[in-house]
Amino acid sequence: MRIALFIARRIAYAIGLLLAVAILNFTLIHLAPGDVVETIVGEMGGASAETIASLRKTYGLDKGFLEQLFIYVSRVATGDLGVSTYFNRPVLGLVADRMFATVLLVFSALASAVVLGTFLGVTAARRPSSWLGAFVTIVALFGFSAPVFWSGLLLLLLFASVWPILPASGMYDIASGATGFAYVLDVAHHLVLPAGTLAIIYLALYSRLARASMIEVLGSDYVRTARAKGLSENKVVFKHALRNAILPVVTIAGLQFSGMLAGAVLVETVFTWPGMGLLAFEAILRRDTQLILGILLLSALLVIVGNLLTDLAYRLIDPRIRTDG
Amino acid sequence: MAALLEIENLKVEFDTWDGRVRVLDGVSLAVNAGETLGIVGESGCGKSMTALAIMGLVPKPAGHVTGGSVRFDGEDLLKAAESRLREVRGHRIAMIFQEPMTSLNPVFTIGDQIAETARLHLGLTAAQARSRTIEMLKAVHIPEAERRIDEYPHQFSGGMRQRVMIAMALVCEPQVLIADEPTTALDVTVQAQIFDLLQELRDTRGTAIVLITHDMGAIAEMADRVVVMYAGRKAEEGPVEAILGQPAHPYTRGLLACRPQLQLGKGAVRKALQEIPGVVPPLHLLGKGCAFAERCPHVTARCRDERPPETGAGTGHLASCWLLDTTSDAPKGRQAA
Ligand SMILES: Nc1ncnc2c1ncn2[C@@H]1O[C@H](COP(=O)(O)OP(=O)(O)OP(=O)(O)O)[C@@H](O)[C@H]1O
Ligand SMILES: [Mg+2]
Numbered sequence: 119m120r121i122a123l124f125i126a127r128r129i130a131y132a133i134g135l136l137l138a139v140a141i142l143n144f145t146l147i148h149l150a151p152g153d154v155v156e157t158i159v160g161e162m163g164g165a166s167a168e169t170i171a172s173l174r175k176t177y178g179l180d181k182g183f184l185e186q187l188f189i190y191v192s193r194v195a196t197g198d199l200g201v202s203t204y205f206n207r208p209v210l211g212l213v214a215d216r217m218f219a220t221v222l223l224v225f226s227a228l229a230s231a232v233v234l235g236t237f238l239g240v241t242a243a244r245r246p247s248s249w250l251g252a253f254v255t256i257v258a259l260f261g262f263s264a265p266v267f268w269s270g271l272l273l274l275l276l277f278a279s280v281w282p283i284l285p286a287s288g289m290y291d292i293a294s295g296a297t298g299f300a301y302v303l304d305v306a307h308h309l310v311l312p313a314g315t316l317a318i319i320y321l322a323l324y325s326r327l328a329r330a331s332m333i334e335v336l337g338s339d340y341v342r343t344a345r346a347k348g349l350s351e352n353k354v355v356f357k358h359a360l361r362n363a364i365l366p367v368v369t370i371a372g373l374q375f376s377g378m379l380a381g382a383v384l385v386e387t388v389f390t391w392p393g394m395g396l397l398a399f400e401a402i403l404r405r406d407t408q409l410i411l412g413i414l415l416l417s418a419l420l421v422i423v424g425n426l427l428t429d430l431a432y433r434l435i436d437p438r439i440r441t442d443g
Numbered sequence: 444m445a446a447l448l449e450i451e452n453l454k455v456e457f458d459t460w461d462g463r464v465r466v467l468d469g470v471s472l473a474v475n476a477g478e479t480l481g482i483v484g485e486s487g488c489g490k491s492m493t494a495l496a497i498m499g500l501v502p503k504p505a506g507h508v509t510g511g512s513v514r515f516d517g518e519d520l521l522k523a524a525e526s527r528l529r530e531v532r533g534h535r536i537a538m539i540f541q542e543p544m545t546s547l548n549p550v551f552t553i554g555d556q557i558a559e560t561a562r563l564h565l566g567l568t569a570a571q572a573r574s575r576t577i578e579m580l581k582a583v584h585i586p587e588a589e590r591r592i593d594e595y596p597h598q599f600s601g602g603m604r605q606r607v608m609i610a611m612a613l614v615c616e617p618q619v620l621i622a623d624e625p626t627t628a629l630d631v632t633v634q635a636q637i638f639d640l641l642q643e644l645r646d647t648r649g650t651a652i653v654l655i656t657h658d659m660g661a662i663a664e665m666a667d668r669v670v671v672m673y674a675g676r677k678a679e680e681g682p683v684e685a686i687l688g689q690p691a692h693p694y695t696r697g698l699l700a701c702r703p704q705l706q707l708g709k710g711a712v713r714k715a716l717q718e719i720p721g722v723v724p725p726l727h728l729l730g731k732g733c734a735f736a737e738r739c740p741h742v743t744a745r746c747r748d749e750r751p752p753e754t755g756a757g758t759g760h761l762a763s764c765w766l767l768d769t770t771s772d773a774p775k776g777r778q779a780a
Contacts, residue, residue: 340549343611
């Protein structure tokens with residue numbers, strides 16, 4: 119199967135890429151001033167030279183850079199991401215617990231931005247000189263120029279304070295102790311504000327993109343053919359045109375997946391959403407090197423998986439790509 | 444007896460940067476069942492627009508049909524509701540386009556695209572539509588139809604794609620097939636194959652064909668009657684023998700002289716290509732007289748001031764030219780040789 123070969127090849131690439139990312143991350147962290155020991159000593163209110171030296175030994179910081187790097191990379195290769203100095207738990211488990219929340223946040227934001235953006239763009243494309251076209255342009259301009267933390271705080275004020283219909287923070291209501299479907303609903307309720315905030319920037323972009331792409335496709339020869347067959351206008355637009363018009367949106371959405379992970383750090387901090395971003399924020403404050411490295415590595419993994427999914431989606435939509443697998 | 448498809452005094456206008464432009468100005472023509480009508484003329488003279496107007500597909504919002512009628516089987520399609528037009532399109536009147544490379548949707552298999560039309564108009568089930576599609580692919584001589592039905596347009600050559608377009612157009616056995624320069628984008632050998640195919644289909648199914656082309660050779664081979672268009676107007680109309688043998692309009696004569704002619708003689712000299720001097724005037728700058736006046740070798744003052752009426756030049760042969768006017772105030776233009 120061509121598709122299996124394609125995936126196998128991409129996994130091989132991914133492993134090489136992750137190794138490179140691990141080396142690069144470790145080097146960068148090593149170059150940055152300060153380390154865990156300094157933070158611990160700072161919290162202890164000072165310590166003797168012997169204590170500092172023994173602490174350095176405990177964390178393996180007494181060895182040379184290349185030796186440390188070698189130890190780190192060979193550990194990572196066996197799946198051991200080390201132990202968080204602050205949480206005193208294995209990094210892998212710690213990050214994995216938070217990964218679901220981030221993936222949920224980013225995917226909901228991405229999906230709603232793509233779906234809603236495409237819908238707005240298509241509607242605007244069908245009536246190029248209507249108020250909706252102007253509206254899409256204005257929303258695009260606003261969404262694209264407003265920083266996430268600002269639009270996030272604005273939404274927070276509006277829907278959690280002025281008109282309190284949405285929860286302002288967290289991922290679920292601990293007090294309610296809901297389970298099953300009620301739990302899912304509770305999480306969805308908490309998801310609206312953070313995902314909405316994250317989606318706004320991209321919504322703007324995708325609606326512009328979908329509009330431009332749709333206008334072009336609606337003028338194409340095969341759309342004329344579809345009309346000449348006697349198909350209804352809705353079939354022409356949503357079956358024949360949309361599948362072609364959405365290709366650039368899928369490409370851009372895939373490329374922006376990594377940018378969205380970065381945006382998630384801010385959004386998670388504003389809404390105290392218990393994801394990797396919030397964890398990264400804490401890890402950086404505490405100089406928890408192993409945790410930072412683990413988060414960076416697993417984020418890279420997420421980006422690689424995201425890109426793979428994008429390529430798969432693209433191949434699914436556009437048969438022309440499939441032949442050169 | 445009324446013809447199967449009859450267009451009368453059709454007018455189409457476009458909103459452009461230069462203001463309103465009349466792209467079709469009073470075009471009339473008719474086709475009967477089992478007949479092939481050729482439409483010829485230079486690029487931009489309105490051939491494709493005539494076809495699109497028949498289909499009710501004049502590009503919106505810039506284009507407007509501002510007058511005339513398109514009678515199909517007695518019904519004026521210009522007055523018909525959009526839902527009625529959708530029943531006619533692809534079912535009673537089908538069209539194949541100038542650009543085989545881009546006229547098929549790249550993201551669906553050719554089988555899906557043909558079957559879609561059959562299911563829409565004939566109410567077939569998926570399985571019935573599939574076997575009907577295979578039948579059509581065989582009818583247009585696509586080898587290995589059972590396998591190729593599941594392939595995508597990019598897996599076909601230009602000639603094969605045009606065959607697919609023809610299969611798609613004919614799947615509902617339309618009464619009228621409009622072929623807009625079906626071979627312009629194809630190799631010469633493939634051109635001949637496509638024309639053979641069209642002729643075969645007309646003879647076996649009695650389909651009326653409107654063949655749009657600027658290839659006089661194709662006209663000679665295919666058409667029963669010919670309409671010659673110039674700058675959105677009809678210049679001349681008549682049986683193919685009359686148009687090719689005794690053309691009455693100076694423009695038609697010019698078009699015929701434009702054909703490259705191979706002469707096998709001493710050293711096989713190729714005769715210099717004759718051409719009509721000048722270019723088609725921009726449509727928004729046309730004067731009140733004959734549209735061809737500025738390029739016509741026989742032009743008179745009257746040609747610039749008054750638009751020539753359609754005048755008889757033989758049985759079923761009409762031309763819009765003052766040269767044919769035999770009334771007393773006719774100009775002293777030389778008559779056709
Ligand atoms: N969307 C449009 N807006 C303005 N003018 C248009 C538009 N589409 C076509 N026209 C004009 O209509 C006229 C007729 O065009 P049409 O496509 O019917 O020409 P044609 O005879 O088919 O030429 P060709 O041999 O190149 O296909 C041209 O002068 C063209 O400029
Ligand atoms: Mg044309």
